[in-house]
Amino acid sequence: MKKKRIITIVIALIVSILFVTCADDTDFRVPESLGNEENEAVSDLLDSISIGMLQLKTIKQLKELYIIGNDPLEITSNIVVKGYVVSSDKSGNFYKEFYMQDAPENPTAGIRVALNLSNSYNKFNIGREVYIRLKGLYVGETNSGDGNITIGGKISATDLMEIENVTSNQIPNHIYRTETTAEIIPKLIAFGGINASDIGTFITLENVFFDVKLLGTSYVDPVEDFDTQRKIQTCLGLGYDDLLLETSSFSRFSSETLPEKAGTINAIVSKDFKGDLIVLVLNDSKGVVMNDERCTPLPAEEYSTILLSENFDTESGDIDVLNWINLREEGTKSWRSYTDTYAQSKAARVNSINSGDESTITWLITGGINLDNTSQEFLSFETSNSFGNGSELQVLISTNFDGNKKNINTASWTVLPAKIVSDGENFKNWVHSTYLDLSAYSGTAFIAFKYTGNGNENFNGTYELDNVSVVAKE
Incomplete structure (x- = not known):
């Protein structure tokens, strides 16, 4: 009886081993250390980077290679991109994708990776350091024009403007994880x-x-x-x-x-x-x-001092407000007066579509604003657009600009966290910037609206600007 029991246990043990061996190969345990084969592959990759056989690109550099809405870009050079995984499909809120950013803390760029792998969190867990060998892969969008630049494995068979997942056969030859799992600080x-x-x-x-x-x-x-x-x-x-x-x-x-x-x-x-x-x-x-507890906004009636107010209603042609600067740094397009038939008012407008310019950089800068005589100031404005894809509008502030347009690029400019109209907003709508607190600044401040186009005539859009104001509390 004892011998028969031992045989039964051995058979059960063999069956359990076979079951584990035959389990779905996508169900990885998060490894404390990688296997020899995977470690060797990572080591070879890093050696190839160190001797210059492979070139390491940042995520930002990689994304700059692709223009939103264009055909997918096939990577034909020996370049590699590195990142740290920040998403997880463990809860089911992501599917066959992960996002990675260029640093565990204070990242400057992130990118989406579409891959044919379910439960990817078991292999590409949050914080996992990942290298992607890009030659033979594509950079583009899985939904053309959606603005979410992605690394994929091939061009879609049904839409040549879109890319599809990195296939399960491509993953081992292109996506490498190291033993490092960093703490991701939001x-x-x-x-x-x-x-x-x-x-x-x-x-x-x-x-x-x-x-x-x-x-x-x-x-x-x-x-x-x-x-x-x-x-x-x-x-x-x-x-x-x-x-x-x-x-x-x-x-x-x-x-x-x-x-x-x-x-x-x-x-x-x-x-x-x-x-x-x-x-x-x-x-x-x-x-x-x-x-x-939920907050409540500040009382507007206490901010009755007006330091700046411009609605462009008296403008025509190129914007020429007293003491303001309208400067073409690159290209031929200026900020111009625009009549919005839906809002029945005038606004400032800039675009670079059909300009023929390889690059457009155009500034609209307010006159100097004295911030020393009030206790707290708020900037606000409104923006609208028409197909803003491929172009960008930023709002900046400087307190060491001297008002001379020749010195714009030698002054220090800080980007303000303004809410700018998104590409998908209906062209009839105007979006409020929110109220931007300027109380951290002192002296004479200049506010700049900086438009940048990228030379793609199909995706360089239009921005409109109106109702620029700075209100303050005594």
Whole structure:
């Protein structure tokens, strides 16, 4: 009887070993150390970089190789990109993709990697250092024109403007993980300042809350088949600002109730499916911590001192406001007067479409604003656009610019966290910048609206600017 029992145990042990061996090869354990074969592959890759056989590019450099809306770019040179994974499909909110950024803390760029691998968190866990050998892969968009630049494995058979996942056969020869798993520190970012340069990075927002109209609802609307967008808000100066949190119907936390209070959100910056809007995407609901009381905006009636007010209603042709600067740094396009038939008012307008210019950089700079005689100041303005893809509008401030246009590029300029109209906004709509607090600045300040185009005539769009004001409290 004892011998028969031992045979039974041995058979059971063999069956269990065979079961583990034959398990789905996508179900990896997060390794403390990699196997010899994988370690050797990484070592060879790093050696090839050190001796110059492979060239290491930053994520930002890689993204600059591709112009949004263009045909996918096949990588034919021996270049490699390095990043740290910041997304996870463990909760089901991501599917056959991961995002990686260029540093564990304070990243400057991030990118999406589309790959034919489910449960990728088991192999490409959050914080995992990853090298991607790009020769033979593509950079482009999985949904043409959506603005979410992606690394993929091939051109789509049904749409030559789009790319598809890196295949399971391509993964071992192109995507290498090292033994390093870094701690990812979410980048603290100003609510109103989130823009396309943040796509693919892991950020944190403070003092935010869900729209009061959403109280009692869940992350995902039960009637939705795929994604649900929920509005989150914060107080910015004299008003509110809002942003969208997008959650998949397939996420494990889809039915959880939204918090009622205020706090922080840690999420990846992405785009919605059509690429119209910037959205935030959670790794899981633990990224939302809201235990604080909701804020209220400052009382507008206390900010009655007007330091600047310009609505461009008296302008025609090139913008020529007294003491303002309208400068073409590169290209032939200036800021010009524009009559908005829908708003029935004039505005300032700039674009570079059909200009024939390889590059466009155009500045519109206010006259000097004295910030020394008031206790707190807020800048605000409105923007609208028409197909802004491929162009960019920034708002900057300088307190050491002397007002001479010859010295624009020698002055120090700081980008303000303004909310600029997104590409997908209806061309009839005007978007408020939110109220930008200028109380950290002193002396004479100049505000600059800087337009940059990239030379692609199909995707260089138009921006309109109106109702620029600075109000202050005595």
